[in-house]
Amino acid sequence: MCKPFISLLYVTNIRAQVHPYAKVALSIFTCASKMILDQAHRDVAVRLLLSKISEVYTFITEKEELAKIESMLSIYVKIAQQTLVCADFISHYAETKSAWIRLGKHVFGETDTTIQNYNNVLDNLMQQFRDRAVRDTVVIVHHMAEVLDLIGMEYATGAGLNRSKCCLPNTRQDLLKDIKNWISSTEEGAPRILWLSGTAGKGKSAVAHTIANWYMECGLGSFFCFDRTRQADRRQDKIFRTIASDLAGRNPIVRRALAQAVRDDDELKRTADITKQWQELIVEPTNIASTAIAAPVCYNNI
Known part of the structure; x- marks a missing residue:
């Protein structure tokens, strides 16, 4: 049953020159593969889910399907992200069972329901890939225990992506292409930060929203927009909590690390100490997940 995961690791190594965003998806698959292979002796209850993921990996490593990666990138990334969520569930199933027991839930019933939901989503995504037709699909993410831990985390509302503020069609094309x-x-030593500056009214915000909107399907980590007209909101005090929450919603590894951080120090949910937020909510959780996925973060109006 583990053969498809080993094959995926091999395919990832030999396809080093694929489109950069296909490489992002492949890196997610690789991370999920390693997580599953590290759990060789897993609970019998999750074997059905493992079988489904094995089926997915067998499908995506077929030569003719690999050839479609670049043309169906958005759906490919969704499949990759969903398998990472499933791998996280498998790897931490014992902890999840304990959480269900504490909440008085029926373990076998919850397990069957969760796995069936995962299988249904994967089937739906696989069919979209076969049909080469991307449709909106709700990716069911099981992170009940972590969600409970993150309740109460202060979040800057209204600071996210606003598609109505994107550039008009066919404008700023040269600049957008450069970004x-x-x-x-993927060059060694490529700058990790891009600073877009200019006088007020030159369209910097429109460019930022356009890039974030474009990258949403390919793994945008977070988008944070400052607004001088809403100073009472004190967004600057919530910036890293907001970004951390966004990253946690997109990556189960970050989410688990973040949940542990606030479990150890509940004050992190409310502190205005920016240095503390940066180190314990961003640096440490993302370091844990840094070998898995690169997720860009976009700031506007700093």
């Missing part, structure tokens, strides 16, 4: 090329760069 996309920078994001796509």
Whole structure:
């Protein structure tokens, strides 16, 4: 049953020159594969889910399907992200069972329901890939225990992506192309930060929203927009809590690490100490997940 996961690791190594965003998806698959292979002796209850993921990996490593990666990138990334969520569930199933027991839930019933939900989502995504037709799919993420731990985390409302503020069609194309090329760069030593500056009214915010909107399907980690007209909101005090929450919603490894951080220090949910937020909510959780996925973060109006 583990053969497809080993094959995926091999395929990832030999396809080092694929499109940069296909490489992002492949890196997610690789991370999920390693998580599953590290749990060789897993609970019998999750074997059905493991079988489904094995089926997915067998499918995506077929030569003719690999050839479609770049043309169906958004759906490919969704499949990759969902398998990572499933791998996280498998790897931490014992902890999840304990949480269900504490909440008085029926373990076998919860397990069957969760696994069936995962299988249904994977089947739906696989069919979209076969049909080469991307449709909206609700990716069911099981992170009940972590969600309970993160309740009460202060979040800056209204600071996210606003598609109505994107550039008008066919405008700023040269600049947008330059930024996309920078994001796509895999060169050693490529800058990790792009600073877009200029006088007020030159369209910097529109460019930021456009890039974030474009990257949403390919793994945007977070988008945070400052607003001088809403100073009473004190967004600057919530910036890293907000970004951490966004990253946790997109990556189960970050979410688990973040949940542990606030479990150990509940004050992290409310502190205005920016240095503390940065180190314990961003640096430490993302370091744990740094070998898995690169997720860009976009700031506007700093």
